Amino acid sequence: MDRTATARRLRRDQTSAEKALWSLVRNRRLGGFKFVRQVAIDRYFADFACEAAKLIVELDGPVHDGREDYGNRRTEILEHFGYRVLRFRNERVLADPGGTADDILAVLRSATS
Incomplete structure (x- = not known):
C-alpha cells in the first residue's frame, strides 16, 4: 500500500481519542495553529x-502498551527531523479534552514566541 493510501486509511479509521x-x-x-493528520515523516x-x-x-492507546522502546525510537527519529513530540494517552484526551x-496550546505558544 502506498503512503497516500495508508494516510487516507488511518484518517478514515480514527480512534475515538483521535x-x-x-x-x-x-x-x-x-x-x-494549523494541524494536519497522519503526516508521513520518514517511515x-x-x-x-x-x-x-x-x-x-x-496519541497512545492499548496498542502502544509494552512497546515503549518502539515509541522512544520513533520519537528520536521525529525529533531528528526537527519536531518536538508530545504524547498523550487516549484516556487523557477523552477524559479531559x-x-x-x-x-x-502552551507548547505551541512557547515554540513560536
Missing part, C-alpha cells in the same frame, strides 16, 4: 502535526 483531538485542533481552532505517520511550530502530537488542548 476524533476528539481532531475536533479540537482542526480548522485552526487551537490558537489559530512513520505522525498522528497530528503543526508544521509552523514543528510540533507532533501522538480541554486540559489536553491547554497543554498543547
Whole structure:
C-alpha cells in the first residue's frame, strides 16, 4: 500500500481519542495553529502535526502498551527531523479534552514566541 493510501486509511479509521483531538485542533481552532493528520515523516505517520511550530502530537492507546522502546525510537527519529513530540494517552484526551488542548496550546505558544 502506498503512503497516500495508508494516510487516507488511518484518517478514515480514527480512534475515538483521535476524533476528539481532531475536533479540537482542526480548522485552526487551537490558537489559530494549523494541524494536519497522519503526516508521513520518514517511515512513520505522525498522528497530528503543526508544521509552523514543528510540533507532533501522538496519541497512545492499548496498542502502544509494552512497546515503549518502539515509541522512544520513533520519537528520536521525529525529533531528528526537527519536531518536538508530545504524547498523550487516549484516556487523557477523552477524559479531559480541554486540559489536553491547554497543554498543547502552551507548547505551541512557547515554540513560536
